[in-house]
Amino acid sequence: MARYQLDARRLLCPMPVIRAQERVQSLAPGDVLEVLCTDPGAANDIPAWCRINGHRVVNIDDLGDTLVVTIEVGDT
Amino acid sequence: MNRQPKAISLISGGLDSMLATKVVMEQGVHVEGINFFTGFCVEGHTHAIRQKDRDRVKRNNALWVAEQLGIKLHIVDVIEEYKDVLINPKHGYGANLNPCQDCKTFMVRKALEWIESRDFDFIITGEVVGQRPKSQRKDIMPVVARESGAGDRLLRPLCAKILPPTLPELEGWIQREQLHDFSGRSRKPQMELAEHYGFKEYAQPAGGCCFLTDEPYSNKLVDLWQARGERDYEFDDIMLLKVGRHLRPRPHFKLIIAREEGEGRFLEGYRRSFTSLSTLSHNGPLALVDGKADDNDLELAARIVARYSQGRDAERVQVEVRDAGGSCRVMDIAPFLAADIADAWRV
Numbered sequence A: 001m002a003r004y005q006l007d008a009r010r011l012l013c014p015m016p017v018i019r020a021q022e023r024v025q026s027l028a029p030g031d032v033l034e035v036l037c038t039d040p041g042a043a044n045d046i047p048a049w050c051r052i053n054g055h056r057v058v059n060i061d062d063l064g065d066t067l068v069v070t071i072e073v074g075d076t
Numbered sequence B: 001m002n003r004q005p006k007a008i009s010l011i012s013g014g015l016d017s018m019l020a021t022k023v024v025m026e027q028g029v030h031v032e033g034i035n036f037f038t039g040f041c042v043e044g045h046t047h048a049i050r051q052k053d054r055d056r057v058k059r060n061n062a063l064w065v066a067e068q069l070g071i072k073l074h075i076v077d078v079i080e081e082y083k084d085v086l087i088n089p090k091h092g093y094g095a096n097l098n099p100c101q102d103c104k105t106f107m108v109r110k111a112l113e114w115i116e117s118r119d120f121d122f123i124i125t126g127e128v129v130g131q132r133p134k135s136q137r138k139d140i141m142p143v144v145a146r147e148s149g150a151g152d153r154l155l156r157p158l159c160a161k162i163l164p165p166t167l168p169e170l171e172g173w174i175q176r177e178q179l180h181d182f183s184g185r186s187r188k189p190q191m192e193l194a195e196h197y198g199f200k201e202y203a204q205p206a207g208g209c210c211f212l213t214d215e216p217y218s219n220k221l222v223d224l225w226q227a228r229g230e231r232d233y234e235f236d237d238i239m240l241l242k243v244g245r246h247l248r249p250r251p252h253f254k255l256i257i258a259r260e261e262g263e264g265r266f267l268e269g270y271r272r273s274f275t276s277l278s279t280l281s282h283n284g285p286l287a288l289v290d291g292k293a294d295d296n297d298l299e300l301a302a303r304i305v306a307r308y309s310q311g312r313d314a315e316r317v318q319v320e321v322r323d324a325g326g327s328c329r330v331m332d333i334a335p336f337l338a339a340d341i342a343d344a345w346r347v
């Protein structure tokens, strides 16, 4: 189980979701991906995308300027 | 077939594609959704930029629809490939720069590539014959099916009964009798079907699903092409067309002036790619210079920007001009009067 980071700062929705989706495709179940974003919409879109595609949002951290959405890759 | 048939459904986020998907799911087909991001989709961006939109629910309608239906959704970035659709549409444009027919053909073709690489069987769209004056005419429907290469693997469940039978019907994967015969501009049949399925909330795609149907937006894109002498664009260009006040005081440059704080923050991110202006002596908006501006042009730009600042009635305003490399200088100028800003400059 590895931990990865994706920089989606300055991208506007739905680009953070698209980039997260592309990245998740190359990861294994159980891997963890931290997505850094600045578009507040990502706090809704990434979890929605995870729910419907079988991944889990472990944490959403609001660092002021940046949101860190942590995803655990599901086995779908 | 000795497995469950599988279909991909083009999900726009509106009601029609939601209903079309549900109709097919009800017949026991495994359906997943696909949504293409062209860069012009109304979805998302504007919420993030403008302050007044920040308080609204920030929701991606396509994701929301997929969740309501309980299906997977694949969002596909087609920004680069879409350029050719928009720049050279074989069937021309709608009322503005919307190349709807070519756009539909393109999306169905991309969906076809998707199903072929994943062993899916057919494609679903929420189109309704006669719903839109140009791109959903009955005679256009077979053209989209043919030119996309999808042929009879393209099913439009909401109006399938008035179109020739498609592969999933002929193969008996779904029953034609349980499909629909909606046509024309009335939304009543859709409302009734939504009621039948218990869909209480859904997005109303009034003007279409993208900025290309928007006249002011299309005008800005035409202006950009004219100024550059070529019909091309980069992703940042089309993002910036959604933001700020655009003024072109000279053919070779334009100003993009933030109208409020949210836009200012967004433009801030482009200061390393453009010369930018901001007022020092008074509160005022951030502005980007798109094009090549010499010293006289920059003075003109500074006077315009000062006009939109709180120093508009002052005798002199100090404006900082910063180039893309970060070097700054200060100009001390007299703000323009309202009458000095020619109407023809407004893009």
Ligand code: SF4
Residues within 6 Å of the ligand: B098, B099, B100, B101, B103, B104, B208, B209, B210, B211, B212, B213
């Ligand atoms: S409105 Fe925009 S996205 Fe929808 S079909 Fe027309 S060009 Fe394509």
